[in-house]
Amino acid sequence: MKNFWDIVNHVVKEADIILLVLDARFPQQTDNPELLEKAGEKDIIYVLNKSDLVTRETLLKWKKKFPNCIYISAKEHQGTTVLLHKILEIAQGQKVSVGVVGYPNTGKSSVINALKGRKSASTSPHSGHTKAKQLVKITENVYLMDTPGVLPYMEKDTVKLAMIGATDFTKTKDPDLAAMELIKNKKQMICKYYDVKEGSPEKVLKNIAIRLKKLVKGGEPNINETARLILRDWQKGKINQLP
Ligand SMILES: Nc1nc2c(ncn2[C@@H]2O[C@H](COP(=O)(O)OP(=O)(O)OP(=O)(O)O)[C@@H](O)[C@H]2O)c(=O)[nH]1
Numbered sequence: 001m002k003n004f005w006d007i008v009n010h011v012v013k014e015a016d017i018i019l020l021v022l023d024a025r026f027p028q029q030t031d032n033p034e035l036l037e038k039a040g041e042k043d044i045i046y047v048l049n050k051s052d053l054v055t056r057e058t059l060l061k062w063k064k065k066f067p068n069c070i071y072i073s074a075k076e077h078q079g080t081t082v083l084l085h086k087i088l089e090i091a092q093g094q095k096v097s098v099g100v101v102g103y104p105n106t107g108k109s110s111v112i113n114a115l116k117g118r119k120s121a122s123t124s125p126h127s128g129h130t131k132a133k134q135l136v137k138i139t140e141n142v143y144l145m146d147t148p149g150v151l152p153y154m155e156k157d158t159v160k161l162a163m164i165g166a167t168d169f170t171k172t173k174d175p176d177l178a179a180m181e182l183i184k185n186k187k188q189m190i191c192k193y194y195d196v197k198e199g200s201p202e203k204v205l206k207n208i209a210i211r212l213k214k215l216v217k218g219g220e221p222n223i224n225e226t227a228r229l230i231l232r233d234w235q236k237g238k239i240n241q242l243p
């Protein structure tokens with residue numbers, strides 16, 4: 001099997017326009033300067049996907065940091081027309097190929113399906129799902145290229161990777177550390193979702209284990225199992241800012 005970066009490098013070289021798909025819950029952490037550098041002078045469109053999982057205020061805040069970004073929800077089919085218009089505007093009637101790139105699990109394949117209007121690219125809640133380039137025709141002139149998710153070469157922060165869903169919750173090595181980092185960042189949301197009192201990340205994790213009755217022999221909280229569960233719920237978008 002080809003190395004994911006080889007595929008992405010090839011697509012970035014071939015594409016006229018680059019769609020960099022970020023997770024609207026973590027735009028900064030899923031930004032990828034290495035990809036931007038490779039794209040050189042090409043037109044880049046920042047897409048903040050999964051916008052259904054954050055509030056409007058949060059989106060407006062990010063709009064200031066990523067001035068030309070478009071936020072969309074591939075799941076709810078929101079923002080897709082704006083995105084298509086932006087592509088067509090850049091294309092100016094010419095045939096264009098658009099490389100869809102970004103961190104694993106940000107929803108690249110889902111964005112392609114939403115633009116297409118039906119399922120053409122395979123998607124999954126497990127990161128690392130797309131393994132090869134795939135070409136999808138959107139209009140007579142617009143072709144999208146799906147790619148596998150890639151991380152910047154220097155990215156070694158395994159806790160962050162689990163928190164943002166780039167590493168699958170089933171494969172995370174230190175689920176407890178990742179879950180505690182997530183709790184630290186999104187405490188209110190998580191405590192509300194599992195209906196536990198706010199406290200230190202460690203305490204919250206324990207309380208969630210007790211609430212979910214995830215216990216080991218002797219009645220102690222099963223921290224690892226609970227941590228994976230929280231990461232799973234988070235990565236699947238079950239825990240979110242919405243009422
Ligand atoms: N809530 C929500 N979930 C989404 C959205 N877009 C994608 N997802 C979910 O995010 C997960 C990953 O989606 P994919 O489209 O497979 O992501 P990808 O970036 O192609 O992932 P890889 O190919 O593994 O890099 C799936 O469970 C999708 O259902 C969205 O707009 N909102």
Ligand SMILES: [Mg+2]
Pocket residue numbers: 108109110122123129130147148149
């Ligand atoms: Mg994919």
